[in-house]
Amino acid sequence: MNLTLDQVKHVAKLANLPLTPEEEEKYSEQLSKVLDYIEQLNSVDITNVEPTFNVTGQVNVMREDTTAGCFTQEEALSNAPKKKDGMFETKGVFEDE
Amino acid sequence: MNDITTLTLTETIEAIKQKKFSEEELNKAYLKKIAIINPKINSFLKIQKNSRGIPAAIKDAILTKGIKTTAGSKILSNFVPPYNATVIDKLLEQNISVIGKTNCDEFAMGGSGENSAFRPTKNPWDLNKVTGGSSSGSAAAIAADLSVFSLGSDTGGSIRQPASLCGVVGLKPTYGRVSRYGLIPMASSLDQIGPITKSVEDAALVLDWISGADSLDANCKDAKFSFTPSRWEPKLNGLKVGIPKEYFGEGLDPKVKAVIEEAIKKLEELEAEIVEISLPHSQYALAAYYIIVPSEVSSNMGRFDGIRFGLGxxxxxxxxxxxxxxGTFALSSGYYDDYYAKAAKVRTLVKQDFEKAFDPLAGGVDVIVGPVSPTTAWNLGEKIDDPLKMYLSDIYTISANLAGIPGISLPCGFSPSTSSGQARLPVGLQILGKQWDEETILRVGFAYEQATKWHLQEPELVSRVESQESRQKGNKTGF
Structure with missing residues (x-):
């Protein structure tokens, strides 16, 4: 499977990943090679095989419906690059703020 | 042996109990050795100068409250976690202290240690070679006696493979045995924390400490492993060992193969019954893995938005x-069925291969034995620009993660030194067990270790420092 430069740009946008033009070139080539390798999955007979997403067999794990301690505001904000008035500061969504 | 840093965990605990040295002396000895050796091998990213507790080195992908945790990434270069991973709280209860955070491939993605954003870890047996990865610093620190034991994490071999390339013991528990709470996730359906140690007994003891239910990880089962050393025997008494023919084919370095075959002979001498088995879907495991892992990675890495923590x-x-x-590509509209859904089905087939091999009703085996890595440690830089070649170094370890079963790597010999000056390099033996049956792989590992003593071998770099130390000090810190 060949991953074109346009596809690489599209996927990078979906992943919110800033790539340099050199990286776009490189990933187009490297990821195409990896996808070629992965093509071999097509030779496995998977008719009537159920997928495995989890191996523990755990279902509906419950806990007591009680409250427990949580971070203080200060702890929760301790690693935030930008904060304002005791809150996380983010970029504006609709316009450049 | 006159350096307290060469002692195993169980020996260290015993020696402290008998007051042969104090916790302060123990910490001092390790910190001193770190100061001399760490600059040569880069196994630690951060060192904590404690004077109490028994020192453990913790992979930097595991959160430690108040101690910077980077996961080997620039994006977390300023991150100081406000809480501990569950495994850390459990270790603190056992009088263990964190002596340092160990280097690793960035977010545990890599098989050589070279993907650390800070610096590559170097192999104590040969400073021109990689340590393997991703728990590179955790393995190198134990090989160089810079900590009593360490914790790593294993998503596709990241404990077992560096343990093999550095000549130490590395245990990947059954998925769900140990809480993942506070482990910075790579691929959540495969990640598992486990110990890297100087002996099999130590691995069992640490597993006892860190395993068991945790309300903060719903996939962690109420199944604590409990360690009772006295129940292990020196002989294997007819225990059935399966040798998968798929693990001995093309791609396996003949020098590694010779060492593994010798180890299998040893198991036979220990009265194990050796049978050839087949795990027919092994050849597809790597391809399935490199869809499942990137898919889960792309989702897990979404949290790095540069708003709540971390940089851009x-x-x-x-x-x-x-x-x-x-991963984003594999999960994107129109490709899900071709990639992720297919890989999840192939995962079922890989898992069923093991279930059949272990099936007691069909005369199945008790454990499966083979190589950990197809080669010994390779040169730094050798595979860094060829991702596929790098991925192939995990070919014998990833199946266990896909199936969720436990596996251990233990030292089983060396590829010989060469006339061109290449030093001897360690080879690891992999023992895989049934889901939830760490007991049997540890028992086999213990019998093998006691009969061979490969785990007592030390890199020249380390023994040189130790002998200089004891000469200068006239054994003052000795034991």
């Missing part, structure tokens, strides 16, 4: 970006 996404390294790209 432009600070991610090459391999991390590569996997986010691959």
């Amino acid at each position: 996404r432009e600070n991610l390294g090459q391999e991390v970006k590569r996997r986010i790209m691959l």
Whole structure:
């Protein structure tokens, strides 16, 4: 499977990943090679095989419906690059703020 | 032997109990050795100068409250976690202290240690070689006696493979045995924390400490492992050992093969019954893995938005970006069925291969034995620009993660030194067990270790420092 430069740009946008033009070139080539390798999955007979997403067999794990301690505001904000008035500061969504 | 840093965990505990040395002397001895050897091998990213507790080195992908935790990434270069991983709280209860945070491939993505955003870890047996990865510093620190034991994490071999390349013991528990709470996730359906140690007994003891239910990880089962050393015997008494023919084919370095075959002979001498088995879907495991892992990676890495913690996404390294790209593509509209759904079905077949091999009703085996890595440690830089070649070094370890079963790597000899000056390099023996049956792989590992003593071998770099120390000090800190 060949991953074109346009596809690489599209996927990078979906992943919110800033790539340099050199990286776009490189990933187009490297990821195409990896996808070629992965093509071999097509030779496995998977008719009537159920997928495995989890191996523990755990279902509906419950806990007591009680409250427990949580971070203080200060702890929760301790690693935030930008904060304002005791809150996380983010970029504006609709316009450049 | 006159250096307290060469003692195993169980020996250290015993010696402290008998007051042969104090915790302060123990910490001092390790910190001193770290100061001399760490600059040569880069196994630690951060060192904690404690005077109490028994020192453990913790992979930097595991959160430690108040101690900077970077996961080997620039994006977390300023991150100081406000809480501990569950495993850390459990270790603190056992009088263990964190002596340092160990280097690793960025977000545990890599098989050589070279993807660390800070510096590559170097192999104590040969400073020109990689340590393997991703728990590179955790393995190198134990090989160089810079900590009593360490914790790593294993998603596709990241404990077992560096343990093999550095000549130490590495245990990947059954998925769900140990809480993942506070482990910075790579691929959540495969990640598992486990110990890297100087002996099999130590691995069992640490597993006892860190395993058991945790309300903060719903996939962690109420199944604590309990360690009772006295129940292990020196002989294997007819225990059935399966040798998968798929693990001995093309790609396996003949020098590694010879060492593994010798180890299997030893198991036979210990009265194990050796049978050839087949795990027919092994050849597809790597392809399935490199869809499942990047897919889960692309989802897990979404949390790095540069708002709540960490820097901007432009600070991610090459391999991390590569996997986010691959995973985002595999999960994108129109490709899900071709890639992720198919890989999840192949995962079922890989898992069923093991279930059949272990099936007691069909005369199945008790454990499966083979190599950990197809080669010994390779040169730094050798595979860094060829992701596929790098991925192939995990070919014998990833199946266990896909199936969720436990596996251990233990030292089983060396590829010989060569006339061109290449030093001897360690080879690891992999023992895989049934789901939830760490007991049997540890028992086999213990019998093998006691009969061979490969685990007592030390890199020249380390023994040189030790003998200088004891000469200068006239054994003052000796034991």
